[in-house]
Amino acid sequence: MVVKASIIIPVYNAEDTVRRAIDSAVNQTTDEPYEVILIDDGSKDESAAILDEYADRYAYVRVIHQDNQGITRTRENGIKISQGEFVFWVDSDDYADAHLLEKTLPLLESGADVVIYGTQYFCEKGGKADNRIRKNISDATYWKQQALNANLSTIWTYGTRRRFWEGESAPSEVARSAADGYMTIRIFGKAESFHVLPDILYYHLVDSPFSIRHTFNGRRYLGNAFLWYYRLKCSEKQYPENTEACAARAMSGYIKAYAMDTVTHDLTEEDRQNIIKALQDLKRYSISGRIRDKLLGWAILHNQLWLCRIYAQHKNSKTQQMNKKMKKLIKD
Structure with a gap:
């Protein structure tokens, strides 16, 4: 059959x-x-x-x-x-x-x-x-x-x-x-x-607190950044009007991945080196970006990782509070 x-x-x-x-x-x-x-x-x-x-x-x-x-x-x-x-x-x-x-x-x-x-x-x-x-x-x-x-x-x-x-x-x-x-x-x-x-x-x-959407670590942000970087390369060949937006999202994702890893330690050394290479490459594009992302990007490229740790600890704290509230709502 x-x-x-x-x-x-x-x-x-x-x-x-x-x-x-x-x-x-x-x-x-x-x-x-x-x-x-x-x-x-x-x-x-x-x-x-x-x-x-x-x-x-x-x-x-x-x-x-x-x-x-x-x-x-x-x-x-x-x-x-x-x-x-x-x-x-x-x-x-x-x-x-x-x-x-x-x-x-x-x-x-x-x-x-x-x-x-x-x-x-x-x-x-x-x-x-x-x-x-x-x-x-x-x-x-x-x-x-x-x-x-x-x-x-x-x-x-x-x-x-x-x-x-x-x-x-x-x-x-x-x-x-x-x-x-x-x-x-x-x-x-x-x-x-x-x-x-x-x-x-x-x-x-949409309200499962166990979803990957409610997990913020280096690995998750790396995935998102890699995808936007892939979109950027595809857009360069087919839709050049998309490149600036894709470059901005890729840069933001790579920066967050590297920063979160200073606390979560879930990336490999190869991952970290690839992020730095990607950030160097993304300098070629016109990216407005947030001041926060630019500051963290500078910290990564100049090995001032204490700034990254402050951001990651703050992000983790907010995420844990959000997930606790969501789990309580579902339990109740």
Whole structure:
């Protein structure tokens, strides 16, 4: 039997939400044959047992158990074993609409390389949901530029051909942060036809305090900086009007990465040397930037790291306070 689509769900310590995610995948209304791939990335809670439960119940569900590798490498492993002609992603604390495949597969089978659909951003404890509907534009150049501008950089907002993913591997700098943006640029770069659906077909949880979004360290900022530096180099060849903005974001990210590392110590010496090289290269661009970033940049290049430590300690303190408040809200 030819498998038309693969829904891939990476899972790590998600026992509280993963059933909702899997239920949304196994209960699709399409008549087309599809598979659901669940990858346990070394979970330490009951997630692995939950995944096995679904695999026993549904013939089209496959489970992979592996040592922890992080979500980026887990996704890449999912692509390697997937069999569907088209690929869709669901995060373990999110869920898909039951009509996701029914509404997107006919468009992909008719020739669209990428189908972009609406997303609802919701909070677990209530609050106003935020619907994100993309402009109904089919021009490929427009969407390639949107990816470079970071206006579309999450892989669960679209479905596409599996062959576009084959052979792709995110650089180590973005493996723990910013891989979505990097991969979207790569995938959109291969696509020639885009279709936009106004329907809300994906639901994204925004208030998880355990998300990478609420972690600020050298590694996370390095990923973001590397991605903006990559966008800068791509823009130089295709959209030179974007270069100044990309250069500013890259510089800010590299400076924050180096500064945070003075406290978190999660970068390698090679990472630090690469940051200094990038900052030297970014001097070629006209960057306005914040006074804070310019001061920290001077401190890095002149080895006055005490200034970086003051910034990093202040940033860590603010982050810890924010996460405590968020966890309390969710607990209450």
